[in-house]
């Protein structure tokens with residue numbers, strides 16, 4: 463796995479060093495790499511990362527940056543696809559290995575794509591929590607909104623562990639902990655293993671249980687803002703639900719009530 467610096471062909475994308483790898487389940491892992499000092503990004507954006515193939519060509523996939531924009535390192539949260547071209551190999555990285563990073567951050571899950579509001583919802587499934595792991599660690603989220611609601615739906619209970627630790631750390635953080643304890647609400651659900659809250663978030667929303675659990679009346683197009691990241695099915699279903707509340711999709715160039723991005727798998 464180690465990429466020998468002296469063998470690296472010229473004109474290749476930047477490579478960065480792996481500092482930490484954590485395996486959460488047999489399907490999920492996260493890792494932290496060095497951050498090029500020149501890389502600036504907005505919390506919620508993604509970059510291309512990857513490895514060199516045997517023919518020395520880079521194999522890159524889009525990954526949301528899970529660390530906030532102020533962090534010294536870059537964190538990523540990934541699925542392991544056993545026959546996936548990239549993650550079948552990426553899951554074996556170790557501290558000290560090098561991986562490729564193309565330092566051109568992009569993405570729609572950014573504060574700039576939303577109109578000002580009072581409450582922000584981060585709806586995620588699976589590894590779709592990654593951009594929100596960045597945003598819930600960003601002080602701007604708490605400056606911009608009075609309430610921040612992070613929902614995370616996974617198949618099984620053990621797949622919630624990354625999000626659980628994230629939220630605990632944010633609430634314990636010296637800088638944003640006090641605001642986060644007051645403003646951040648975490649709403650984890652599972653669909654295939656029994657837990658305290660079961661069901662797809664779309665079902666919980668449409669049947670009114672989400673609002674009932676959080677003691678919220680409804681979405682208000684004036685005050686509620688949302689970001690969605692997960693499977694294509696989740697994104698399509700959430701768009702349909704937002705439309706019933708007269709909430710519309712925004713972009714950097716035309717901010718509105720919500721933005722959507724699919725979680726990337728490779």
Ligand code: A2P
Nearest residue numbers: 587588615616617653662663664693695696699
């Ligand atoms: P389900 O178990 O009912 O398919 P995955 O691990 O496949 O990425 O899925 C992560 C979570 O997203 C699962 O709990 C899954 O529920 C849920 N999910 C999949 N499709 C949708 C959808 N269209 N709307 C809401 N949740 C979904």
